Amino acid sequence: MAKHVSADQVEVARNVDLIDYLERKGEPLKREGRYYRHQVHDSLVIKDQMYAWNSKDEKGAGVINFAKMFYGMSFPEAVLDLNAQGYKVKDNFQEQKPKKPYQYPSHYEVNDRTKAKNYLTNERKIHPKIVNWLDSKDLIAQDKLGNVVFKWKQQGEIVGADRQGTSPMKDGRMFKGIDRNSHGSAGFSVDIGKPHSIYLFESPIDALSYWSIKKEKLQNTRLVSMSGLKRQTMIGEIKRMGKEGHKVKQITFCTDNDKAGREFANRYHQLMTDTIAKIDFPINKDWNMEVIKKTKLQIQSFMPQNKKSYREG
Numbered sequence: 001m002a003k004h005v006s007a008d009q010v011e012v013a014r015n016v017d018l019i020d021y022l023e024r025k026g027e028p029l030k031r032e033g034r035y036y037r038h039q040v041h042d043s044l045v046i047k048d049q050m051y052a053w054n055s056k057d058e059k060g061a062g063v064i065n066f067a068k069m070f071y072g073m074s075f076p077e078a079v080l081d082l083n084a085q086g087y088k089v090k091d092n093f094q095e096q097k098p099k100k101p102y103q104y105p106s107h108y109e110v111n112d113r114t115k116a117k118n119y120l121t122n123e124r125k126i127h128p129k130i131v132n133w134l135d136s137k138d139l140i141a142q143d144k145l146g147n148v149v150f151k152w153k154q155q156g157e158i159v160g161a162d163r164q165g166t167s168p169m170k171d172g173r174m175f176k177g178i179d180r181n182s183h184g185s186a187g188f189s190v191d192i193g194k195p196h197s198i199y200l201f202e203s204p205i206d207a208l209s210y211w212s213i214k215k216e217k218l219q220n221t222r223l224v225s226m227s228g229l230k231r232q233t234m235i236g237e238i239k240r241m242g243k244e245g246h247k248v249k250q251i252t253f254c255t256d257n258d259k260a261g262r263e264f265a266n267r268y269h270q271l272m273t274d275t276i277a278k279i280d281f282p283i284n285k286d287w288n289m290e291v292i293k294k295t296k297l298q299i300q301s302f303m304p305q306n307k308k309s310y311r312e313g
Contacts, residue, residue, distance in 0.1 A: 004076065005079040005080060009080070010064075012082065013063065013078065013082035015090055016063045016087040017049075017089060018046060018063045018066060018090075019046065020088035021067075021087050024087065032045075034180060035047035041055070043228055049061055049063065052228075054227070054229055054230065055228065055260050057260055057264050063082060064079065064082065067081060102179065102181040104151070104158040108144055109142070110142050110143065113140070115142055116140060116141070116148040116166060117135065117142075119148060119166040120148060124205055125291045125295040126205070127215060130212060134208075138151065139151055139153065145165075146165075146167060147165050149163055150163075150164070150188040150225070152189070154186060154240065155244075159182065160178065160181075160182025161179040161182060162178055162179075162188055163177045163178070164176055164204070164205065185232040185233055186237075187224055187227055187233045188204040189222055189223060190208075190211070191222050192211070192218050192223070193219050193220035193221070194246065195246050196221070196248065197220065197250040197252065198224055198238065198252070199222070199280075200237075200251065200253050200255065201224065201225050201226065201255070202225070202226060202229060202286070203227065203286075203288075204225045204227075206254070207225050208223075209288040210223065210254055210291075213290060229260060229264040231268075234251075238251070248276070250277075251272065253265035253268065253269060253279045254280050254281075255281070256281075257281040257282050257284065257286070261281070265281070
């Protein structure tokens with residue numbers, strides 16, 4: 001194992017272009033606007049020399065740090081690997097353009113929302129009344145590709161959007177994306193009554209699944225999707241509640257029941273008092289799986305006994 005590298009080798013490594021490095025490593029990347037998304041680990045996104053692996057709550061900058069994080073290399077191993085193949089060097093003098101304000105592409109939206117609504121109710125088992133309410137409040141839409149659009153609204157203004165595919169792509173995966181220039185510390189959110197509590201989720205569909213399960217119990221609260229595990233969205237929503245005159249009395253972490261979700265929830269739960277911070281993990285991996293399985297059990301309970309026995313046999 002390499003232990004020592006020279007200052008010149010470190011300088012070369014630091015200037016390697018991250019995208020070129022990964023593409024020549026054979027990593028499947030797809031360009032989405034100004035950033036790239038890994039096609040196997042779809043919560044891993046890269047822009048310039050920065051990266052964010054949202055499902056693992058890993059964020060950073062620099063190709064050396066990425067090699068250490070993603071490939072498990074030591075610092076000397078990463079430096080030598082980056083010196084080995086004559087990778088493309090990033091342009092240190094490239095002018096950084098300021099981020100443009102988000103503009104919702106309304107021309108891409110269609111009036112017929114049948115496909116989006118059917119997907120949410122039939123495939124994802126979101127309660128139909130919730131879906132119809134979201135439609136009436138212009139919080140969801142359908143685009144020309146049939147994707148469900150979840151609009152991030154603040155004070156009536158659309159500041160970003162998630163898009164969720166309703167049918168598989170050629171490679172069998174479902175499309176998931178966030179609009180270019182979406183507000184960095186915002187997310188899809190829904191107010192139930194006058195909110196004095198926040199419930200945090202990893203996706204809009206998880207938030208709506210939770211609402212479908214606990215719709216009789218949720219009052220005066222805000223459901224927020226972080227579109228991953230994004231600390232800045234959590235902090236941004238707490239600040240926004242204060243600016244809107246809502247005192248935050250409780251924050252509930254409803255992240256996925258996996259390693260990354262549990263670590264995120266437990267980390268920030270420990271930083272807050274027990275009186276304000278709560279944790280509510282699903283029994284299954286995520287809240288959408290929870291509502292799907294619950295719906296299936298409800299359907300089975302209404303089946304005639306002989307048909308149920310036949311299916312089980």
